[in-house]
Amino acid sequence: MPAWVGPVASYVGQGLVTTLLLSLVSIAASVLLGVVAGTLLTLPSVAVRAVVRVYVEIWRGLPIIITLFFIFFVLPVIGLDVDTFVAAAVGLTLWGSANVAEVVRGAVQSVPRGQSEAGAALGFGWRPRMRYVILPQATRRALPPLVGLVVNLTQQTSLAAVIGLLDVLEASQRSIERLTLSGGQTHAVEILGAVLLVFFVICLPLTVLSRRLERRLR
Amino acid sequence: MTGGAIELRGVHKAFGDVEVLRGVDLTVATGEVLVVIGPSGGGKSTLLRCVNLLEPVTSGQVLLDGEDITAPGVDLDQVRRRIGMVFQQFNLFPHLSALDNLTLAPRKLLRTARADAEQRAHTLLERVGLADKAANYPRQLSGGQQQRVAIARALMMDPHVMLFDEVTSALDPELVSEVLDVMRDLAGSGMTMLCVTHEMGFARELGDRLVFVDGGVIAEQGPPATVLDEPRHDRTRQFLRKVLR
Numbered sequence: 172m173p174a175w176v177g178p179v180a181s182y183v184g185q186g187l188v189t190t191l192l193l194s195l196v197s198i199a200a201s202v203l204l205g206v207v208a209g210t211l212l213t214l215p216s217v218a219v220r221a222v223v224r225v226y227v228e229i230w231r232g233l234p235i236i237i238t239l240f241f242i243f244f245v246l247p248v249i250g251l252d253v254d255t256f257v258a259a260a261v262g263l264t265l266w267g268s269a270n271v272a273e274v275v276r277g278a279v280q281s282v283p284r285g286q287s288e289a290g291a292a293l294g295f296g297w298r299p300r301m302r303y304v305i306l307p308q309a310t311r312r313a314l315p316p317l318v319g320l321v322v323n324l325t326q327q328t329s330l331a332a333v334i335g336l337l338d339v340l341e342a343s344q345r346s347i348e349r350l351t352l353s354g355g356q357t358h359a360v361e362i363l364g365a366v367l368l369v370f371f372v373i374c375l376p377l378t379v380l381s382r383r384l385e386r387r388l389r
Numbered sequence: 390m391t392g393g394a395i396e397l398r399g400v401h402k403a404f405g406d407v408e409v410l411r412g413v414d415l416t417v418a419t420g421e422v423l424v425v426i427g428p429s430g431g432g433k434s435t436l437l438r439c440v441n442l443l444e445p446v447t448s449g450q451v452l453l454d455g456e457d458i459t460a461p462g463v464d465l466d467q468v469r470r471r472i473g474m475v476f477q478q479f480n481l482f483p484h485l486s487a488l489d490n491l492t493l494a495p496r497k498l499l500r501t502a503r504a505d506a507e508q509r510a511h512t513l514l515e516r517v518g519l520a521d522k523a524a525n526y527p528r529q530l531s532g533g534q535q536q537r538v539a540i541a542r543a544l545m546m547d548p549h550v551m552l553f554d555e556v557t558s559a560l561d562p563e564l565v566s567e568v569l570d571v572m573r574d575l576a577g578s579g580m581t582m583l584c585v586t587h588e589m590g591f592a593r594e595l596g597d598r599l600v601f602v603d604g605g606v607i608a609e610q611g612p613p614a615t616v617l618d619e620p621r622h623d624r625t626r627q628f629l630r631k632v633l634r
């Protein structure tokens with residue numbers, strides 16, 4: 172093995188850990204917040220829906236990169252200093268939760284009206300009806316698009332490099348630059364190839380899972 | 390099993406500007422089987438859905454066992470436990486087996502122990518002729534079987550009154566009788582029943598009284614044989630000519 176591989180691998184490896192951590196945190200927070208927001212979008216109350224709708228439309232509508240810039244460069248101006256990782260996680264979660272909310276709302280509303288009526292006729296109030304009748308059915312419908320979103324979110328973490336987070340992509344790029352400066356070859360093909368492979372290895376099984384789930388639902 | 394009594398007093402129901410029920414007065418006595426017939430769009434389903442307040446009434450009162458359930462402050466979820474409802478489209482919970490469809494409400498709403506609920510569920514499934522289908526999911530059952538499960542599910546809550554909205558209309562003709570058999574059994578046990586149906590044979594055989602609903606009002610009512618054989622109103626006569634043909 173050539174001498175450059177060891178140090179680069181450990182450097183890029185650290186970046187990979189950051190990327191994975193960022194993905195996990197963003198995914199968990201997005202799902203948690205998104206399920207709550209999506210459920211709120213199905214409430215009878217117009218006021219509640221309106222507030223959540225604004226949240227969803229803003230963060231779904233803005234390009235993630237702009238949200239990231241906003242959090243990292245604008246918030247400090249008003250005295251809120253945020254750590255790069257936190258900024259990235261928050262930005263991705265705003266986007267992710269808004270999208271999860273839409274998926275959840277769609278899934279809940281796709282459960283036929285008769286289900287809710289049958290529950291109500293048996294004496295289930297809104298809460299137990301959601302819990303025992305609607306959500307179990309909605310979850311199955313929401314699962315395939317949710318897995319898709321998780322893949323998407325994992326891919327989007329690489330945007331965090333633009334606010335200087337030392338994720339796998341940023342680490343690779345710096346390694347390539349350093350190798351170039353030290354006069355040798357760039358080894359860009361090997362390094363970026365490895366990064367590509369890692370993303371592929373993480374996302375492919377999820378994509379396959381999503382397609383399986385979708386097929387099983389038919 | 391003894392039934393409860395229903396009374397509707399001047400019930401109006403409007404959807405926006407459209408008045409669907411225009412003053413319905415109706416009494417169903419304990420143990421009575423009331424059959425509701427009438428043309429499509431006449432308001433039969435709406436009438437039935439106003440009894441358990443799946444549709445809140447615009448004005449008027451609904452009384453269950455003498456209690457005004459349209460009064461403010463009434464706990465609707467409690468009231469609905471005393472009124473069973475069976476739908477044209479069955480509306481079984483597709484994610485649950487037949488057994489779990491039956492036990493869900495008693496277990497979650499009445500906190501009945503699982504073993505007790507399941508024992509009772511098996512008894513009721515046997516009563517509707519489906520003792521061997523407890524583990525089946527709705528999609529694994531025929532329409533007639535699904536509808537019998539739906540009836541058993543409603544009975545699990547020990548309702549005082551049962552509402553049936555065209556429960557055989559979505560069934561293949563050869564499956565209709567197995568559902569009607571269950572309803573016959575139920576009527577024989579003294580259950581108070583409100584049945585919207587197009588099965589005139591059933592109306593004649595089991596109905597204690599028949600009401601003809603048209604244009605959001607009760608246009609005619611009486612003993613089934615009388616209304617069916619000697620309708621007094623033109624509208625009733627026209628309708629019967631079409632369905633009996």
Ligand SMILES: Nc1ncnc2c1ncn2[C@@H]1O[C@H](COP(=O)(O)OP(=O)(O)OP(=O)(O)O)[C@@H](O)[C@H]1O
Pocket residue numbers: 404407409427428429430431432433434435436
């Ligand atoms: N949720 C609703 N919103 C608006 N209009 C409604 C609603 N439900 C019923 N209607 C209208 O009320 C009228 C009566 O409907 P209903 O379902 O009670 O009739 P029906 O006698 O049961 O007819 P069918 O025999 O076709 O079932 C119809 O004109 C229908 O379009």
Ligand SMILES: [Mg+2]
Pocket residue numbers: 433434435554555
């Ligand atoms: Mg109807």
